[in-house]
Amino acid sequence: MPDAPPPPSSRSLPRGAADVDIVVIGGGVNGVGVARDATMRGLKVALFERNDLAFGASGNSSGMIHGGPRYLTYDPAVTETSCRDSGHIQAIAPHLLFRIPFLMPVEKSARAKVMLTLMDGFFQAYDEFQPLKRGKPHARLTADELHALEPGLRGDLEGGMSFDEWGIDGARLCTANALDARERGAKIHVGTTIESIERKPDSGEVVAVRWRDLRNGRTGRMTTTAIVNATGAWAPITAALGGLEAKRARLRPGKGIHIAYDRRLTNYAIGATTIDGRQIFVEPWQNMTVVGTTDDDFYGDLDDCTANSEEVRYLVQGIARVFPAIRSARAIHTWAGVRPTLYAYGKMEDALSREHEVVDHAAHGAPGLYSMIGGKLASYRLFAEEMTDTLATQFRLGSPCSTHKSSLPGGDEVVDPFALAQRLEIDAVAARRLVYRHGSRAALIEERIRERPREAAVVCPCEPVLEAEVRHAVAEEMARSVDDVARRTRLGLGACGGMRCAARCGQIVVEERGLPPRFAREMAARFLVRRARTRAVALGPEQARQEALAIASARAELGLLDANLDSQTESEPR
């Protein structure tokens, strides 16, 4: 190359030379993680998210931050860092975590005894790391013990193992990080896409981004010193905006789907094997049950990725072998996310590395542009730290990472939900859900209700979600539509699929945002149609009837009107 850039380590970037020091593209967990870390270290940050916070893989994961036992056999150091970071997340956001005990049943076979002994040894090694994340040690269980713990287990079992992991609401984790970054001075722009990345013609250095607000069409330009491409599976597309070849941020997108059932069918996560020998699971997750997951190369539209019936059948078949009740359970929802897995050709999906890496595009002639490739929910903080360390070196910052020492919003104090329920005279379940999602920040919602007691009204009876929380999500948490509110509060994700709350939620969103009332109906109808589409793929006999009723109800009360209801973004007045 005629004008090869200097090696990354020897350059230094000036602070305060542009509108912002860093533009972070992507509002998933890695993007908000970097925005928070960089802001905490004193950099001026703007984050742009094309859809909504946690729209992609971050909000569509299995909802676990596990310690990575799968790396144990060949790379125990990864397991150790995973477990340590899981412990860190627990320390900064204790309200968002809940324990998920796992059962791994082993069916009777010639090799079953050997298998159990191997597993016993394996989990013994994993136990070494459990204290890092306050996990409990494993136990080797007999068939009788397994059946006593979970009577729904079927099959002729030799025995099994228990081990311990933590569940988390990925969308809440993203929201908490974004809020913290914003409160520390970062600018967070949701629903705003980056249309191009401007670079200096001579040196190739990044100069600015051009953005467009997808809902009202407003556009603008923002100068910046560095750009972090944290767009997950979208990373090659984002890199291409800066004129880089897509292969410079190459990854192997892997689609994973989950099915949600209307209640907790079991109090233990249960491991199962699919027809092609993959490990899948059914887990109790918040107030529902989740089955996951698939891992298939994805070649479709990242902005419109949904589960299909075939994937659902594949998972249900696997789970039903050990937990047959899943066949008669009521599926209420499916979701799909695309993993930004590291690129490798010729390997099966499951064999791909779940590692992450920071790509410095100075090597490709674009100094100041970085891509975060790979990664997983459990190690987002660590990945963000590594990314920000790189930036800190470039900006010659002395301050070290402290994201593991400082609480996320709401994580600083433990709140008693029962006392809250009593003080506000609200349902204890509603209070418990509120405290789960907001931790000590539930006090903000409490304040709202004190000032306007009418906001204690329940909007979504399934979850349940109070009016004050919906308003809070719009006013304080950057929600702009019913979908956004659902992502932050789980409104409409319960058994009724939003039939009873979407319209009301739409009214509140429209009111809080000062939009004309007609948008309420459109937003609600859009949400209902989208929910229904993702639910339809998991329909059983009873759900089919429920769906037919849902269609009739929506027709009677809202109308279905337009062909374009399933487009992702609604247009709004400027």
Place this chain on the structure above:
Amino acid sequence: MSAPRVVIVGSGLAALAAAFTASRGGAEVTLVSGGVGASALYAGAVDDVPWDELERSAEISGAALEARPLPAELSAFAEALDLWRVAEDGAPPPRLVTTAGITRSAQAHDRALLDLGTCRGRTVLVPRAERAGWDADSLVRCLRGAVSPADEVDLAAIGAPVLRFDEERDIVDVDLAARHDDDARLAWLASTLAAEIERWGRASVALLLGPWLGASRYRADALSARLGVPVGEALSATSGTAGARFERARDALLDKLGARVVAGWVTRVEGGAAKPRVVLRAGEPLACDVVVLATGGLIGGGVRYAPPEYGAPAEGAKAVRPPLTLSPEVAGAHLSFGGDHGPASSTQGPVLDERAWPRGPEDGALERCGVWVDERGHLAKKVLAAGDVVFGGRRTVLRAVASGLAAGRAAAALDRPESPAERAP
């Protein structure tokens, strides 16, 4: 020749309509009912074409919406049922208010629903009530945006109490409605609202409530008479109140028709060359001359969607059933799921991703699935079908009633060789 014996399977709107014309045609009618589905869940609005499509086409063409006259037979049925208010020919169609905060048109509607057309020049008062799904202030704000200047209507939320006991904050709509069946309770409601109405002035207000005005009687009229102002309910798709009132009106009409009602589940309908038989899960089979199947679509449960992974044994698909079954089973019935493929085109069942919900102007498969009938309404010899169980067309109240009326008429005439139905080409 003795009166033909007609057995109608089902007791929703289509079944009732079939009973109506069959009785009038001189048949001896028996209804077999295992409960009502879609009809008990209808919201009280009565259309022949989905209202949102009508409004959209009116918007595009710029023509004003006009009520269309009902065919004479439908009018006679509506009159006998005594449940709906039907718009007059050429008049603007009724404008209903929904709990979602929008207004919509309808061809006819449950008499308890408020028609904004009757509130011209008035302020519609909406009492606050601490119930999930009822937010008077928000409803008022939304409706203010939804009504047009031509409606000449304003709205206001008021604080007059409408709930008498604490538990009424949590009971379902239809239970609250049932409390107003009682005269003393209705008198209490009128008295709590009277002061507020007097304050505004009777001549200048109307009253909008939730779907709470009677489960077995029409209390809107009674309340309106007491208060001297137009009174009505907002349409609520999930309340069940309008459906409860339908069931009561149906029972009254069946009484009047002298139809026999058998409670029970039909498991099989035998047609063919011999006299048809209707086999029940319990009890003697019913012998008859003709059967009308009015079991409903997916909501009613007449058509069941059963994906093989649910119906088949856990280990392998030893007994793959078609993804659609008709309940009750009728020999020779041909089912369709969405129209473009037969029920057995895949042993794995249909892939629902693209077809389940309506997409644009196309109906979704879940609305459309049903049984094929010939041009005279027959799905097998001496077995007719009516209502949502029939494949194709739109799933609206008026269409279900119209097909019921036609099926009843044909059933009564079937055994008479001189009848026009038999002579028709």
